[in-house]
Amino acid sequence: MPKGNGSLFDRLDSNVRPLSRTLGRERTAERIGAIKRHLERLLNARQGCALSNPDYGLPDFNDAVSGTTDLLTCLAAGVRVAIAQYEPRVDVRQVRLMPDADSPVELYFRVDCTMPVDHKEQLVEIDLVMNRDDTRYRVL
Numbered sequence: 001m002p003k004g005n006g007s008l009f010d011r012l013d014s015n016v017r018p019l020s021r022t023l024g025r026e027r028t029a030e031r032i033g034a035i036k037r038h039l040e041r042l043l044n045a046r047q048g049c050a051l052s053n054p055d056y057g058l059p060d061f062n063d064a065v066s067g068t069t070d071l072l073t074c075l076a077a078g079v080r081v082a083i084a085q086y087e088p089r090v091d092v093r094q095v096r097l098m099p100d101a102d103s104p105v106e107l108y109f110r111v112d113c114t115m116p117v118d119h120k121e122q123l124v125e126i127d128l129v130m131n132r133d134d135t136r137y138r139v140l
Contacts, residue, residue, distance in 0.1 A: 028117050032124060035089055035115070036139040039126065042086050043079060043137040058082055072097050072107070079109060079128065090115045090124065098127070106131050 045057030058078050080095040090113040098108040111126040127140040 028122070031089070031115070031117075032126075035087060036126065038087060039083065039111075039128075040137060040139045042082055043128065043139075056086060075107070075130075076109060079111070083111065083113070091121075 042056070043058060047057045047059045048054050050056045076095040076097060080092050083090065083095075084092045092111060092113045094112040096110045096112070098110050100106065100108050107130040109128040109130070111128060113124050113126065114121045115124055116122070129138045129140060130136070131138075
């Protein structure tokens with residue numbers, strides 16, 4: 001992919017501004033923004049819904065956790081695998097549950113990953129929130 005064009009979804013969406021060809025902090029912020037938009041699409045897709053790539057997205061955890069006692073571990077592992085497999089711009093190190101007593105109906109995860117910035121590996125933390133009512137992920 002030529003530099004500066006963003007993801008395929010970004011290029012198809014007329015509301016997303018093309019990435020600039022600048023360097024430094026602005027370019028890094030744009031790249032992280034493009035990654036976050038893709039992660040939101042990826043994590044809200046369910047495996048089997050994309051005929052061209054049936055493994056794209058997250059599995060149905062209702063089936064995946066039958067017989068297991070730790071749904072949160074399965075969710076974190078599913079997020080990690082999906083990002084590692086379908087977001088090549090980052091290298092996932094860890095996905096952690098971040099408990100929040102003030103929001104008991106939402107699950108907060110922190111994704112620790114690295115990405116190349118100016119020919120160096122940069123640590124990036126991406127926060128995810130899943131609302132249990134509508135089971136959609138938001139990337140913060």
